[in-house]
Amino acid sequence: MEIVEFSGKILCQSHLHLGEGPTYDPHTGTAYWFDILNRELHELHVSSSRKTVHTLPVMGSVLARIDVARQLLVADTGLFVRDVASGELTMLVAVEDNPSNRSNDGRVHPSGALWTSTMGRNGEKGVGAIYHVAGTTVTKLVGDLTTPNAICFSPDGSAGFYVDTGVNKIMRVPLDSATGLPVGEATVFSDQSEAEGGVDGAISDLDGNLWSARWGEGAIDRYSPDGTHVARYTLPASQGSCPAFFGESADRIFVTSAWEGMTDEDRRHDPAAGQTFDLGITVRGKFEPAFKL
Numbered sequence: 001m002e003i004v005e006f007s008g009k010i011l012c013q014s015h016l017h018l019g020e021g022p023t024y025d026p027h028t029g030t031a032y033w034f035d036i037l038n039r040e041l042h043e044l045h046v047s048s049s050r051k052t053v054h055t056l057p058v059m060g061s062v063l064a065r066i067d068v069a070r071q072l073l074v075a076d077t078g079l080f081v082r083d084v085a086s087g088e089l090t091m092l093v094a095v096e097d098n099p100s101n102r103s104n105d106g107r108v109h110p111s112g113a114l115w116t117s118t119m120g121r122n123g124e125k126g127v128g129a130i131y132h133v134a135g136t137t138v139t140k141l142v143g144d145l146t147t148p149n150a151i152c153f154s155p156d157g158s159a160g161f162y163v164d165t166g167v168n169k170i171m172r173v174p175l176d177s178a179t180g181l182p183v184g185e186a187t188v189f190s191d192q193s194e195a196e197g198g199v200d201g202a203i204s205d206l207d208g209n210l211w212s213a214r215w216g217e218g219a220i221d222r223y224s225p226d227g228t229h230v231a232r233y234t235l236p237a238s239q240g241s242c243p244a245f246f247g248e249s250a251d252r253i254f255v256t257s258a259w260e261g262m263t264d265e266d267r268r269h270d271p272a273a274g275q276t277f278d279l280g281i282t283v284r285g286k287f288e289p290a291f292k293l
Helices: 264-269
Strands: 002-004 009-012 017-027 030-033 039-047 050-057 060-065 070-075 079-083 089-093 100-106 114-120 128-134 139-146 148-153 159-164 168-175 187-191 196-206 210-215 219-223 228-233 240-246 252-255 276-280
Touching: 009 039, 017 060, 017 100, 017 114, 017 196, 030 060, 060 100, 060 114, 070 100, 070 114, 114 139, 114 148, 114 159, 128 148, 148 210, 159 196, 219 240
Parallel strands: 002 228, 017 240, 100 148, 148 196, 196 240
Antiparallel strands: 009 276, 017 030, 017 252, 030 039, 039 050, 060 070, 070 079, 079 089, 100 114, 114 128, 128 139, 148 159, 159 168, 168 187, 196 210, 210 219, 210 240, 219 228, 240 252, 252 276
């Protein structure tokens, strides 16, 4: 496995409790991400470095474009349509009725359907799940998960990926490219169960490589299309949580991080914990599709 030392920069110096859910809107040149636990949506216009922090009434974790005026916001109490200009949220659909759970990882399939996940607010074992959302139709795909993560899709939409962090086996599921629904059973794409750290958020590039944050190890890992762990790109913070492609050609990667669970002493030894980083490499990425209502 190749080790690539960090050559990037700090994209945002804010120290987030649980930075997560990064995404990029190429129509406006704007990067977004969440501090889940502090109920904040962070917005950065990349070329001007103009930063805005939106306080949320819900615990958001996933954002997706709908159109020029609207976004989909996935939160602990369900899915909302967010008015970009005002920030107003309108309830779209509830995902589940368990108030002890919150939303976690998610991503839009090339078909325009959403895969989203839930987990216990305190990391309770086996209470989480992954759902498929087409418009307002919610279908449960996988249950009995503790910390669902790494949701992403092959470039043609014919495969989906996910992991239960802690179990650390990245799963691959054959999908109907037209709907994003499974057409076969999940199999192990890459078994990381004996490795250190937890497999966290992930993205898939145009060549079918999977890029995943490794929580606790301060890294982004790259897997080849056959699941081989081929490279590790180090980060300045130990708890990197999720990558996203950004830039005019989706050829760069930015990464969120967190100080969740750290003691004061831990944070003194990890001073960049919670900051957001430009990984500093050039890739063949792809922009996220819009969610179809």
